[in-house]
Amino acid sequence: MMLEVKAIDKEKIKPWLTAMLEETKVIAPEQSHGDLFYEFIDSADEAFLGPYEAPPWMSIKRFFFPQMDKILKYKRGPGGIQVEPVVSEMKRVIFGVRPCDNAALSFCDKWNTADGLNDIYYLKRREQTTIVTIACNQPGVNCFCVYADAGPFAKENFDIQLIDFGDQYLVEVGSEKGKALTEGKYQHLFKAAPSDADKKRFELLLESKGMFHTYVDQRSVTEKLKKDEVPDMLWENMAKRCQNCGGCSYVCPCCICFNVVDKEVSEDEGFRIRTWDNCTFAGYTNMAGGHNPRGEKKDRFMRRYYHKLYYEFDKFGERGCVGCGRCTTTCPGKIDMARVTRSILTRGT
Amino acid sequence: MENLYLPQIAVIKKIAQETPDVKLFTIEFKDPEKFTAYKPGQFFMLSVFGHGEAPISITSSPTQKGSIEFAVKCVGSLTAELHKMKIDDEIGLRGPYGNGFSADSLKGFDLLFVGGGIGLAPLRSLINYVLEKKADFGKITILYGARTYDDMVFKEELKAGWRKSAQVITTVDMGENLCDGNVGLVTTLLPKAKVNTKTTKAIVCGPPVMIPFVLKDLTILGFADDHIISTLERHMKCGVCKCNHCNIGPKYVCLDGPVFTCAEMKLMTREF
Numbered sequence A: 001m002m003l004e005v006k007a008i009d010k011e012k013i014k015p016w017l018t019a020m021l022e023e024t025k026v027i028a029p030e031q032s033h034g035d036l037f038y039e040f041i042d043s044a045d046e047a048f049l050g051p052y053e054a055p056p057w058m059s060i061k062r063f064f065f066p067q068m069d070k071i072l073k074y075k076r077g078p079g080g081i082q083v084e085p086v087v088s089e090m091k092r093v094i095f096g097v098r099p100c101d102n103a104a105l106s107f108c109d110k111w112n113t114a115d116g117l118n119d120i121y122y123l124k125r126r127e128q129t130t131i132v133t134i135a136c137n138q139p140g141v142n143c144f145c146v147y148a149d150a151g152p153f154a155k156e157n158f159d160i161q162l163i164d165f166g167d168q169y170l171v172e173v174g175s176e177k178g179k180a181l182t183e184g185k186y187q188h189l190f191k192a193a194p195s196d197a198d199k200k201r202f203e204l205l206l207e208s209k210g211m212f213h214t215y216v217d218q219r220s221v222t223e224k225l226k227k228d229e230v231p232d233m234l235w236e237n238m239a240k241r242c243q244n245c246g247g248c249s250y251v252c253p254c255c256i257c258f259n260v261v262d263k264e265v266s267e268d269e270g271f272r273i274r275t276w277d278n279c280t281f282a283g284y285t286n287m288a289g290g291h292n293p294r295g296e297k298k299d300r301f302m303r304r305y306y307h308k309l310y311y312e313f314d315k316f317g318e319r320g321c322v323g324c325g326r327c328t329t330t331c332p333g334k335i336d337m338a339r340v341t342r343s344i345l346t347r348g349t
Numbered sequence B: 001m002e003n004l005y006l007p008q009i010a011v012i013k014k015i016a017q018e019t020p021d022v023k024l025f026t027i028e029f030k031d032p033e034k035f036t037a038y039k040p041g042q043f044f045m046l047s048v049f050g051h052g053e054a055p056i057s058i059t060s061s062p063t064q065k066g067s068i069e070f071a072v073k074c075v076g077s078l079t080a081e082l083h084k085m086k087i088d089d090e091i092g093l094r095g096p097y098g099n100g101f102s103a104d105s106l107k108g109f110d111l112l113f114v115g116g117g118i119g120l121a122p123l124r125s126l127i128n129y130v131l132e133k134k135a136d137f138g139k140i141t142i143l144y145g146a147r148t149y150d151d152m153v154f155k156e157e158l159k160a161g162w163r164k165s166a167q168v169i170t171t172v173d174m175g176e177n178l179c180d181g182n183v184g185l186v187t188t189l190l191p192k193a194k195v196n197t198k199t200t201k202a203i204v205c206g207p208p209v210m211i212p213f214v215l216k217d218l219t220i221l222g223f224a225d226d227h228i229i230s231t232l233e234r235h236m237k238c239g240v241c242k243c244n245h246c247n248i249g250p251k252y253v254c255l256d257g258p259v260f261t262c263a264e265m266k267l268m269t270r271e272f
């Protein structure tokens, strides 16, 4: 649902970011060694504002679910052990979020509130974050968000969405948090949306949708998995190429598995830390006594796809893949979401 | 908002050496207000600060108020640290988690318990519960197998306590069985138990290698799939269905289990 639609001239983006930086932390795509990353910026000049193609190398997942996150602190004292939560309190704006990453947040929101069990570490950070997405007019070569129902323009769950209209951006305000970034001291930066905004938006969306190079028919794959129609040999052959490197899940904005470990900083003090984990690791399911229900690489590999495309879809009505294409860029075995689903549909009969 | 991962501090009140590598810990919450009712078959995430958390089944009966017992086998880093702990040392507890056994669904039935190794721990919670409410249940039979006589947990109860009101037969895989002489796998006890499969519900817990064999033999004896109940174990990191480690197909052992009927387990065709 849209609260308001406005516009902003491109030359006002930097003053807007500068004003934001006066009152909050800002994360934006930043170029580093020729690659693009979402990073905290200190000045508006550091933000990379396009032209956009492939999404930044890593998703925004780490700002909500850090790769290593201290969740508890414990301390031994004369009165016994004290344990307290370590909850991050930091207001921030993430600027220039890709629609795929925004859709992945919707998915993570569902996971982190599922079964009436709320993960406060994720939700606290979520609450304190304002998301400003930039619609993609130029999808990257590995992108397939359009087939995952996640892009190239964000449909919901953003606070603000910017759409590139040439010398200005259309500004779609999606929430009260977003509204706050266009009012008060920011108000003078904005102007009314052009009168033909709807038509222009429609044309740009259509144009962008026509520019995808990667086609993935997730719906048909889900059906095939449900019916167990994919031959074992195909799984076997694909799994052989998995290096158990974990790259796919680290770059994936929808991969939410974690491990938990304690780290002592002194004899009497330490932290409980949760870290990213990966279901293609053999240790992921290893049990005391040496029994490993998914000791075979094939089972672990299948699990990744069954989980994303079938189980999660069954549970939430959403798949654990938003089509960002990052696993295509990353996987050394070339057994990424796009290629695996294509193999399943073309060879998996 | 409640913090799913924040453990409550609990204090070790008693330690008994059950076998060379299993200890029985009696635990009380430091703040007695934190004690919550639990069901047999549920588990807690037990913290040894500095060494992490592990899922451990409740082995005491829910009728035991104020304290909780855990039987823990020393198999790795956390369990080894726990085994080094002394009375009045503090640990952390989160839970209880999991569906647990539904005692109501067992009422009126004869009960056949089949346990292997440390798998007797979660069964013991239910055994002591039903023995206390004996009028609600029919004939009770307990079959237990351990690797050796030394590895038998809860020997006092197996040899004496439970025998007062239940049929108890034990076996060992190897060596001498000073309890009742039987040597062989736990499945060899099934014909000896002579239960009426129509009026009996079987409750099974043991190492992953044991369970499929027991389920198969129970089925051959004539047990219906929904009369066989088992508890499953998986690697767990959260207990609250967030970490993703414990899935069997679309089911999560921490939330949907760990107790499943054989009928439910037969639907779990995918391990992945």
Ligand SMILES: Cc1cc2nc3c(=O)[nH]c(=O)nc-3n(C[C@H](O)[C@H](O)[C@H](O)COP(=O)(O)OP(=O)(O)OC[C@H]3O[C@@H](n4cnc5c(N)ncnc54)[C@H](O)[C@@H]3O)c2cc1C
Pocket (backbone or CB within 6 Å): A283, A285, A286, A287, A288, A289, A290, B043, B053, B054, B055, B056, B057, B058, B070, B071, B072, B073, B074, B075, B076, B077, B078, B079, B080, B118, B121, B122, B232, B233, B234, B235, B236, B237, B258
């Ligand atoms: C629902 C449930 C109930 C359990 N109840 C009991 C019980 O009553 N008594 C008992 O002694 N044990 C029980 N276990 C097993 C117990 O959780 C593991 O033995 C324990 O986690 C091992 O921890 P560790 O740090 O000592 O071992 P580690 O040093 O971490 O590793 C030893 C081995 O245990 C495996 N392992 C590590 N973490 C886990 C984990 N979280 N879950 C399963 N395996 C793991 C490792 O992969 C490795 O193979 C239960 C497990 C589950 C899932």
Ligand code: SF4
Pocket (backbone or CB within 6 Å): A241, A242, A243, A244, A245, A246, A247, A248, A249, A280, A330, A331, A332, A333, A334, A335, A336
């Ligand atoms: S990125 Fe590819 S090789 Fe690495 S774990 Fe994932 S599927 Fe396996």
Ligand code: SF4
Pocket (backbone or CB within 6 Å): A248, A251, A252, A253, A254, A255, A320, A321, A322, A323, A324, A325, A326, A327, A328, A336, A337, A338
């Ligand atoms: S599975 Fe691959 S394409 Fe899909 S969201 Fe994850 S990283 Fe992106």
Ligand code: FES
Pocket (backbone or CB within 6 Å): B235, B236, B237, B238, B239, B240, B241, B242, B243, B244, B245, B246, B247, B252, B253, B254, B255
């Ligand atoms: S133990 Fe974490 S999901 Fe079940």
